[in-house]
Amino acid sequence: MRNIVLILAIFTTATNISCAQVLSDKDGKYTEADSLRGSLRPERAFDVQKYHLKLKVEPEKQFISGSNSISFIAEENLKTIQIDLFENMKVDSILQQGKKLDYNRKHNAVFIDLKEKIETDEKGEIQFYYSGNPIVAKNAPWDGGFVWDKDKNGDPWVGVAVQGTGASLWYPNKDHQSDEPEEVQLDIAVPNGLMNVSNGQFLGEKDLGNGFTEWSWKTVNPINNYNVMINIANYEHFHDTYKNLDLDYYVLPYNLEKAKKQFAEVKDIMACFYEKMGPYPFEEDGFKLVETPYLGMEHQSAVAYGNEYMMGYKGTDLSGTGIGLKWDFIIIHESGHEWYGNSITAKDIADMWVHEGFTSYTESIYIECRWGKDDALEYLKGLRDNIENKETVIGDYGVNAEGSGDMYYKGSNLLNTIRSIYNDDGLWWNTLRDYTATFKHQLVNTQQVEDFFNHATKVDLQPVFDQYLRHTDLPKLEFRKKDGKTQARWVADVENFKMPVDIFIKGVEKRIYPSKNWQTLDGNPDLNDIKINELKFYIDSNLGK
Structure with missing residues (x-):
């Protein structure tokens, strides 16, 4: 049964239904701050190797303090580097080899004068100490920031969602999508009785003797800045496996039984996605679902889940067909991002359809695995009611600007159209698996994606991509x-x-x-x-x- 009024109401309120990021609303008017975030200036000519965050989180004060040790390799001779941190956050000190560094701030960028010049291809490291009350999200995940909440038992329940707004709202980093650290370690101290869950492998917990316990996690795969995450609550943990993949779940105590039932779907998801898209791309870091006080986000290896154990999208079907009520939207969509967005990442957020179009298409992939191709096609067709065709899917490059919200469902319907042009499902699935494997853990742009899918067929797809992505009207x-x-x-x-x-x-x-x-x-x-x-x-x- 179609509920157009509800769908449009959600669309108007949230800007994008799928909740994966804050969309730009610049109307072509960009500022110096946009260019500082969006462009690769000479001061950003370095390749980040590792972030090591060591933080204390005080929920009652909504305050964080600590440091980020940033290791990098110079791509050019560096005397000054740009590290991003929102201007409301205090810089306590910045060190290089134990020596304090001078710096100046402009908007949300910090320009740091190095004591020791770093030559091309040399390694460098700084320790960036900072503190403050990070921005509080008004409506996470559609606007970025911290969510300081309490669960039904009155215990602190803290989450963060920053895609689009920027990871630099809570920790200093090179806040550009083209540079992913090879690994991240998070040592997060929280009040005793609470747990912090972050990305990657659990290294252990340590009572600091001051009323706080430090929880340590480490990724061993490249990870995008906005995926680096903390989740703090009085969590219950349970564990499962799929093939060689660890499945870990962290939920509020009173939701444990509901979670065990709802999260059983994860094995069906993995079976489907392994078959159609290839193996889970972060096996060493495991897969986690973490209950959060906001709807959801694709945080790599620690997917945020806040769909309240409902089927569909908070109990509604975004396609209006009824098919979307057969499965939990947040689990499927945000898990799909592990392949598309987290493993294969767009270099510039102007190309975010590479994340969202493909991930929205994974919804139909899952439907096809479980209920057949006819339902998958009907679902995709139903989603078209959410497409506006008023702005281009691809945004403006170099100014930290995404394209329109049509990146989701126009993107997924474009992929379905290309599959139909192929007119050979065997070829389609082989090409999709090859694409996923070829660009695993890589940064891409739209042209690379277009060329890959174009190469697999004799039909010239370039005019098709151009019309759907670079123009507003349908052919x-x-x-x-x-x-x-x-x-x-x-x-x-x-x-x-x-x-x-x-x-x-x-x-x-x-x-x-x-x-x-x-x-x-x-x-x-x-x-x-x-x-x-x-x-x-x-x-x-x-x-x-």
Whole structure:
């Protein structure tokens, strides 16, 4: 049953339904602060190797304090480096080899003068000490910041969501999506009786003797800045496995039984995704679901879960078909990000459709595994009611700007259209698995993705990608009767646009190959006998208009 009013209300309130990041609202007006965050300036000519965060978190004061040791390799000769930290946070001191460094601040960037110049390809390290009350999220995860909450037992319950807003709102780092540290260690001290859960492997806990316990975690795989995370609560933990993968769950005590039932779906997810997309890309760091006081986020190896143990998206179906109520949206969508977004990461957030379009498509992959292709196609078609086609999917480069919220469902419907162009499911799944393996743990741009999927088929997909990603309108398939002949053509922004498409003529499916010039259809069918195969192709047409 379709509930358009509810879907549109959610869309208007949240900006993007899938809750994965804060979308830009710059309207093409960018500031110096945007360029400092979004561009790779000479002061950012270094490759981060490791972050080692050592922090004390005081929930009652909503205060954090500590340090980040930043190890890096210079890509050019460096005398000054840029590290990002929101200007409301205090810089206590910055050290290099035990010596204090001078620095100056501009917006959310800190420019640090190194005591010792670092030559190209040399290693460098600084210790950045800081403290403060980080920004509090008003509506996480759609706006970035800390969530200082309490559970039903009155115990502190703390989470953080920063994608889009920036990881530098709570810890100093090179806050650009093109640079992922090879590893991160987090030593997080929290009040006794509470637990901190972070990314990667659990190293142990240590009572500091001052009313705080330090919980240590470490990733051994590259990780994006916005995925580095802390989750603090009086958690209960339970464990499972899938093949060689550790599955760990951290939930509030009174939700333990519900979680054991709801999270059983994870094994079905893994079985499906392993088959269709390839093995879990962070096996060494394990997979975790962590209950959070906000809806959800794809935090690598520690996925945030706040869907309140409901099916669908907080009990609703974003497709309006009823199919979305068969599974827990947050578990499936945010887990899909482990492959697309966390393992394969866009270099510039202008290309965030590479994260969100593919991950939204994983929703239909899971449906196809469990309930069949027909339901998957129906679900994707239902999601089109959430697409606006008013702004381009790709954003502006170099200024920390994403494209439109259409990156989700226009992105997933684009992928379904490309699958239909392939017209060979075996080829499609092989190409998707090859893509996932080829770019595992890598940074990519849109062109690389386009080239990969284009290479697998004889059809030139570049005009298709250009129309769907770089223009707002859908390609329109027009039909007409002229001189007794039935003709078709494409109307599109892209010059010389071509794309095969499947139509039904009196219920019989037929593939046609229109261009921007009128072409006569075989058999001269009556216009009333023609229908687009809308389950396979997301296009516009003049049929019935």
